[in-house]
Amino acid sequence: MEDCLAKKMEITVSEAEKRTGRNAMNMQETYTAYLIETRAVESQSEGQCVPVDSLWRRYSEFELLRNYLSVTYPHIVVPPLPEKRADFVWHKLSADNMDPDFVERRRIGLENFLLRVASHPVLCQDKIFYSFLTQEGGWKEVVNETGFQLKADSRLKALNATFRVKNPDKRFTELKHYSDELQSVISHLLRVRARVADRLYGVYKVHGNYGRVFSEWSAIEKEMGDGLQSAGHHMDVYAASIDDILEEEEHYADQLKEYLFYAEALRAVCRKHELMQYDLEMAAQDLTSKKQQCEELATGTVRTFSLKGMTSKLFGQETPEQREAKIKVLEEQIQEGEEQLKSKNLEGRDFVKSAWADIERFKEQKNHDLKEALINYAVMQISMCKKGIQVWTNAKECFSKM
Amino acid sequence: DTSLAEVNSFLPSMPISPSSMTNQYKFEDEPELRDLFITVDDPESHITAIETFITYRVVTKTSRGEFDSSEYEVRRRYQDFLWLKSKLEEAHPTLIIPPLPEKFIMKGMVERFSDEFIETRRKALHKFLNRIADHPTLTFNEDFKIFLTAQAWELSSHKKQGPSLLSRMGQTVRAVASSVRGGAKNRPEMFTEMNDYMETFSQKINVLDKIAHRIYKEERDYFNEMKEYGPIHTLWSASEEDIADSLKGVASCIDKCCKATEKRMAGLSESLLPILHEYVLYSEILMGVLKRRDQIQGELDSKLDALASKKTEKDLFSEDIGKLEDKVECANNALKADWDRWKQNMQCDMRSTFINVAENNLHYYEE
Numbered sequence A: 001m002e003d004c005l006a007k008k009m010e011i012t013v014s015e016a017e018k019r020t021g022r023n024a025m026n027m028q029e030t031y032t033a034y035l036i037e038t039r040a041v042e043s044q045s046e047g048q049c050v051p052v053d054s055l056w057r058r059y060s061e062f063e064l065l066r067n068y069l070s071v072t073y074p075h076i077v078v079p080p081l082p083e084k085r086a087d088f089v090w091h092k093l094s095a096d097n098m099d100p101d102f103v104e105r106r107r108i109g110l111e112n113f114l115l116r117v118a119s120h121p122v123l124c125q126d127k128i129f130y131s132f133l134t135q136e137g138g139w140k141e142v143v144n145e146t147g148f149q150l151k152a153d154s155r156l157k158a159l160n161a162t163f164r165v166k167n168p169d170k171r172f173t174e175l176k177h178y179s180d181e182l183q184s185v186i187s188h189l190l191r192v193r194a195r196v197a198d199r200l201y202g203v204y205k206v207h208g209n210y211g212r213v214f215s216e217w218s219a220i221e222k223e224m225g226d227g228l229q230s231a232g233h234h235m236d237v238y239a240a241s242i243d244d245i246l247e248e249e250e251h252y253a254d255q256l257k258e259y260l261f262y263a264e265a266l267r268a269v270c271r272k273h274e275l276m277q278y279d280l281e282m283a284a285q286d287l288t289s290k291k292q293q294c295e296e297l298a299t300g301t302v303r304t305f306s307l308k309g310m311t312s313k314l315f316g317q318e319t320p321e322q323r324e325a326k327i328k329v330l331e332e333q334i335q336e337g338e339e340q341l342k343s344k345n346l347e348g349r350d351f352v353k354s355a356w357a358d359i360e361r362f363k364e365q366k367n368h369d370l371k372e373a374l375i376n377y378a379v380m381q382i383s384m385c386k387k388g389i390q391v392w393t394n395a396k397e398c399f400s401k402m
Numbered sequence B: 001d002t003s004l005a006e007v008n009s010f011l012p013s014m015p016i017s018p019s020s021m022t023n024q025y026k027f028e029d030e031p032e033l034r035d036l037f038i039t040v041d042d043p044e045s046h047i048t049a050i051e052t053f054i055t056y057r058v059v060t061k062t063s064r065g066e067f068d069s070s071e072y073e074v075r076r077r078y079q080d081f082l083w084l085k086s087k088l089e090e091a092h093p094t095l096i097i098p099p100l101p102e103k104f105i106m107k108g109m110v111e112r113f114s115d116e117f118i119e120t121r122r123k124a125l126h127k128f129l130n131r132i133a134d135h136p137t138l139t140f141n142e143d144f145k146i147f148l149t150a151q152a153w154e155l156s157s158h159k160k161q162g163p164s165l166l167s168r169m170g171q172t173v174r175a176v177a178s179s180v181r182g183g184a185k186n187r188p189e190m191f192t193e194m195n196d197y198m199e200t201f202s203q204k205i206n207v208l209d210k211i212a213h214r215i216y217k218e219e220r221d222y223f224n225e226m227k228e229y230g231p232i233h234t235l236w237s238a239s240e241e242d243i244a245d246s247l248k249g250v251a252s253c254i255d256k257c258c259k260a261t262e263k264r265m266a267g268l269s270e271s272l273l274p275i276l277h278e279y280v281l282y283s284e285i286l287m288g289v290l291k292r293r294d295q296i297q298g299e300l301d302s303k304l305d306a307l308a309s310k311k312t313e314k315d316l317f318s319e320d321i322g323k324l325e326d327k328v329e330c331a332n333n334a335l336k337a338d339w340d341r342w343k344q345n346m347q348c349d350m351r352s353t354f355i356n357v358a359e360n361n362l363h364y365y366e367e
Helices: A042-046 A059-072 A100-118 A127-134 A139-145 A170-218 A225-299 A307-315 A320-400 B018-024 B078-091 B115-134 B142-149 B152-161 B165-181 B189-237 B244-309 B311-366
Strands: A009-022 A028-040 A053-058 B007-009 B036-047 B052-062 B071-077
Touching: A009 A053, A009 A100, A028 A059, A028 A100, A028 A127, A053 A059, A053 A127, A059 A100, A059 A127, A059 A139, A100 A127, A100 A225, A127 A139, A170 A225, A170 B189, A225 A320, A320 B244, A320 B311, B036 B115, B052 B078, B052 B115, B052 B142, B071 B078, B071 B142, B071 B152, B078 B115, B078 B142, B115 B244, B142 B152, B189 B244, B189 B311, B244 B311
Parallel strands: none
Antiparallel strands: A009 A028, A028 A053, B007 B036, B036 B052, B052 B071
């Protein structure tokens, strides 16, 4: 395992703070800033108190970082950011970006993002990433200076535009299908989970009404009074317990969401490969047609229909000198084209090799993380049931005393 | 008369053995002391030219001497139960006559003859008769005996013998009038306490009934969402290799939770909801009983007032007054005894019902 940044440096996103400032259009806006703290790990073993470096970043800067990484390393499945807006919300959760619970969950998500990048064998070595963590001022300018935005292919933004690739790589096609399926199934799961959480909340909370009525009823009863009263108390405990239970479950939902967004990143790699392949095929096609043109001019035969051919027939043949000039231009272009094609092919093969390596790494990570998440979910459910057993055992005792 | 144009059986008959009968519901008196066992089952629908109605089979097994036989099987319709109840109320105005299921359900979307409605009604009718059977006084009522034993035509002719509808209405009018005159004036302290208690109890039991229904509804909604939750995991497992088994495992667990939820819901609807409903009806009945006691007292009071202002006709009144005083005393004693008994039963019922709810929840969580 290569030596990655995460091993050398401790990274945390420790705080979130509301700020107000002026945006690009000189209008007032409120946003949240997050405190990134870093500390070198090695020196810690000497028992010294190591100073912590820290700087503040806002969500949009994280986004800029991620865009940079996506463009600069198109063959890597780049870790995703936590969601921009609260989604899969059930009624008790707020959809407001400023809501403290949302901010807290986002803080955790951002820390997770940084850790994932820092432990990636390739990405952790990136200098821009390093300066994101350490350089307070002027980082944005440094990123923009790399000119990465020019490299960004605008065609990728049109998510569903299809490129007719004649010889698609089967593995990538399968992978793209998989990422689509994963996205679809996880979002379905999250939607239903949110509804289930909502309903469960309802069941628990209505039991709280028992508490109030039992208490009022116990006032008029002599023998039943004590039992009723204490049973009511347990009903209140039961109703209150759902808040913690569902808060914990929200973390599970966040883990699933990460992989929902990871599926997008996976898909993006497949798309890039598709585009590469498309460009390659277009270049090859272009080369072939130029060669053909060249041949036709040289031999004087018109094999395929062309407008030029027709016009020259209608308006008279060219002079031999003109033809020679054209042939020469074409020959130059053909040579250029052949070189380009060679380098594109090489690029393509390199891309496939390194992409596939990262995809294998990603697959292992995904299987490990999801298995762990499912286990945690099961543990949560067991704990919820244990709490339920306790409450109802107590309630049963109280009822017996009635 | 009923001509059976079409007979549909809704449910298989319940077993008639005494032990299964005692297992059906926990009754107030010790089962070994009981000598009268009643079941209500086998609803059948009857369609005539004029109407459609349902009859229930009422089976009685008894070792009592005053019954000619030890086993009876008759068919009764809801109207017959209503008749029985009103006869009992007439005969024992200050005893607590158990509630009958309502004629129709106002709020629900339950159809008059839906299977669910019929089953709920059948269970309630069964309870009604058994509560009467367990009551130390009511169980020996003559009309009750006739209800259990008479064939359809015998019952019809017996019904016609009672005071006519008009005279019964007259009684009600007089009763209302005398209560307006006020029997609350000289009401003994004990009955005022009962009244206050019943007012609060009635409020609370109504709220409990609503809460329980609400919980049932929330659980049902939860169950409906859960039904979709498990299959998604199975669907997901189809795209995965490594984690497919874990996902399938989660899916089957969720399905098990679904089944456990179903059981919990069934527990609610079988034990808690009917009992709470029965006591909602009971609270109305008890308010009625207290009013009737007041009326009886009112009759006495008004006669006493009349006496106070007409001293000359003392003799004429004194006999009446004597009778009325006796009547009031009987009524009060009967009510007091019955009240104590009712309270005991209520406590017992509530305790066991809520324990049952707690146990159901325990089983749910354990599963």
